[in-house]
Amino acid sequence: MIAQPEAFPTGESSRAPQETFVLNLGPQHPAAHGVLRVLMTMDGEWITRAEPVIGYIHRMHEKMGENRTWAQFLPNTSRIDYLSAMHYTHAFVGAVERAAKIEVPPRAEYARVITSELNRISSHLVWWGALLLDLGGFTPILYAFEDREKILDLLEGLCGARLTYCYYRFGGLCNDVDDDFLNGTRKFVQEMRPRLGMYRDLVTDNIILRKRLTGIGPISAEMCRKYGATGPVIRGAGVAYDVRTIEPYSVYPQFDFKIPVYPECDSMARYLVRMDEMEQSLRIIEQALDRLPAGAFMGKVPRVLKLPPGDYCYAVEAARGRFMVRIVSDGKDRPYRVKLRTPSFSNLSLYEEASRGMILPDALAMMGSLDLVIPDIDR
Amino acid sequence: MSPSLDRISERFIQLLGATAVPTGSALTERAPLPVPSAGPAQAAPGPVQGVDHALKGFDLNVAVSPRQVVLAAEILDQEGFALDAITGVDWLAQGEMEIVYDFFHPAISLHVAVRTRVPRAEPELPTISSVFPGANWHERETHDFFGIRFLGHPNLAPFLLPEDATFHPLRKDYQP
Numbered sequence: 001m002i003a004q005p006e007a008f009p010t011g012e013s014s015r016a017p018q019e020t021f022v023l024n025l026g027p028q029h030p031a032a033h034g035v036l037r038v039l040m041t042m043d044g045e046w047i048t049r050a051e052p053v054i055g056y057i058h059r060m061h062e063k064m065g066e067n068r069t070w071a072q073f074l075p076n077t078s079r080i081d082y083l084s085a086m087h088y089t090h091a092f093v094g095a096v097e098r099a100a101k102i103e104v105p106p107r108a109e110y111a112r113v114i115t116s117e118l119n120r121i122s123s124h125l126v127w128w129g130a131l132l133l134d135l136g137g138f139t140p141i142l143y144a145f146e147d148r149e150k151i152l153d154l155l156e157g158l159c160g161a162r163l164t165y166c167y168y169r170f171g172g173l174c175n176d177v178d179d180d181f182l183n184g185t186r187k188f189v190q191e192m193r194p195r196l197g198m199y200r201d202l203v204t205d206n207i208i209l210r211k212r213l214t215g216i217g218p219i220s221a222e223m224c225r226k227y228g229a230t231g232p233v234i235r236g237a238g239v240a241y242d243v244r245t246i247e248p249y250s251v252y253p254q255f256d257f258k259i260p261v262y263p264e265c266d267s268m269a270r271y272l273v274r275m276d277e278m279e280q281s282l283r284i285i286e287q288a289l290d291r292l293p294a295g296a297f298m299g300k301v302p303r304v305l306k307l308p309p310g311d312y313c314y315a316v317e318a319a320r321g322r323f324m325v326r327i328v329s330d331g332k333d334r335p336y337r338v339k340l341r342t343p344s345f346s347n348l349s350l351y352e353e354a355s356r357g358m359i360l361p362d363a364l365a366m367m368g369s370l371d372l373v374i375p376d377i378d379r
Numbered sequence: 380m381s382p383s384l385d386r387i388s389e390r391f392i393q394l395l396g397a398t399a400v401p402t403g404s405a406l407t408e409r410a411p412l413p414v415p416s417a418g419p420a421q422a423a424p425g426p427v428q429g430v431d432h433a434l435k436g437f438d439l440n441v442a443v444s445p446r447q448v449v450l451a452a453e454i455l456d457q458e459g460f461a462l463d464a465i466t467g468v469d470w471l472a473q474g475e476m477e478i479v480y481d482f483f484h485p486a487i488s489l490h491v492a493v494r495t496r497v498p499r500a501e502p503e504l505p506t507i508s509s510v511f512p513g514a515n516w517h518e519r520e521t522h523d524f525f526g527i528r529f530l531g532h533p534n535l536a537p538f539l540l541p542e543d544a545t546f547h548p549l550r551k552d553y554q555p
Contacts, residue, residue: 055539062524063548098436225485227513228462234485241485247432248488311468313436313481313490324481326436328468337549341464341481349516378539 034374065338078164081376095314123319172298217366231321236270238263445504465517
């Protein structure tokens with residue numbers, strides 16, 4: 001008689017020890033939005049510990065900053081968070097302008113606001129499509145990319161790039177905003193409003209989406225503070241922290257817009273913050289188009305730029321939250337040190353604590369609601 | 380009650396006036412460190428310095444000794460600040476490493492930069508991750524880039540660099 005291996009010992013399952021296993025998610029995984037790896041210690045379907053492992057797309061932008069002149073580092077800033085490139089260039093340009101006391105003409109500041117807000121909408125559209133893809137809804141990303149395409153076309157007309165714009169220069173812009181862009185943007189704002197209404201009817205009010213996001217993935221205001229999480233994450237925790245109003249920069253104080261805040265602290269709150277933000281960005285763009293001053297688009301900038309010694313900071317509200325550049329100058333023509341404080345890094349750092357005790361699909365939905373861009377974390 | 384610049388300054392001046400050194404600390408043996416400054420060519424500023432936000436991008440500059448960073452973090456934690464970033468600057472010519480802690484306030488425009496310096500030969504200072512858990516990642520990154528050791532840190536393994544990395548690329552004498 002042949003001995004049968006006891007693959008499924010009967011009557012043993014009730015006495016089986018409580019075992020955990022490690023689930024390795026990523027670094028190549030469709031739900032991980034890029035090369036993010038998460039080591040998940042699972043107790044059945046429940047997460048006991050989720051440790052993000054990062055660095056797979058680390059490029060050391062901060063070292064590159066020390067090896068080139070101030071102007072030569074400018075293209076790098078578009079490649080940190082490639083979905084939110086305008087804001088990142090804005091922060092670096094702003095820091096250098098602050099240090100060198102370069103005056104920016106009002107027309108350039110208005111154009112920066114218009115393009116930054118367009119970029120915010122296009123970034124949120126990618127997030128929206130990707131989140132719903134994570135949740136199993138394929139159609140919305142097709143709608144989102146249709147609208148995003150219009151923004152990319154507009155910005156491509158300005159600076160020739162569709163993603164890594166590098167449109168701002170120290171003291172202004174590389175090109176003036178032309179009539180094609182201004183008329184096209186006006187048309188886009190008019191077209192986008194009904195689309196946002198359609199998104200709400202089609203997706204936001206959908207009962208399946210609500211059940212997947214409401215009450216799931218709590219991130220409190222206190223947790224945001226301890227980890228430095230910003231952007232829609234902290235605004236979805238009831239704190240009206242937005243660099244555009246708290247630490248105003250550029251010409252943002254001249255516009256009338258609301259900071260959407262939801263106090264529920266769940267994934268749905270973060271979702272709703274971003275949906276409302278697109279509406280507010282449209283309002284800012286409209287006001288900026290109406291009041292766009294004539295005049296130069298470039299200020300006076302010395303040919304060889306040398307910054308006075310010392311360190312200078314400049315923070316902006318990027319699509320994912322607070323992005324701060326800290327530059328240290330020793331008086332030479334290139335940076336002594338460039339520090340890039342990126343929002344996704346801080347937003348992901350709370351994931352281990354926030355995901356404890358969640359089931360896997362909910363933790364992935366929460367990850368989607370954080371809107372991570374991995375090159376932004378890894379730099 | 381949201382904090383004011385004056386109150387924060389006052390609390391830091393109190394802290395820096397009474398420099399009680401805990402006995403038995405690994406950091407007590409060292410000679411007193413020079414007061415850190417923002418740049419090489421600047422006159423040494425006072426340890427607590429109000430800064431014009433329009434010119435520098437932050438509001439308060441606080442220079443502490445390495446063993447005071449946890450106390451400084453506790454003050455800012457009590458006043459409701461959020462952790463912005465932690466980073467290093469390698470001052471090769473002076474033989475020192477500067478560590479800069481940035482904090483922002485979620486309700487008002489107040490950005491505080493706390494800085495300290497350690498000798499390059501022995502870059503060690505306590506971790507603030509017990510006060511701000513978010514400091515864990517920032518300190519790990521600073522250890523990666525500069526080789527600065529944060530005493531008491533739960534895990535200083537390579538983070539953004541490859542897992543077998545033994546080099547610190549943002550040191551000014553780093554040769555690839």
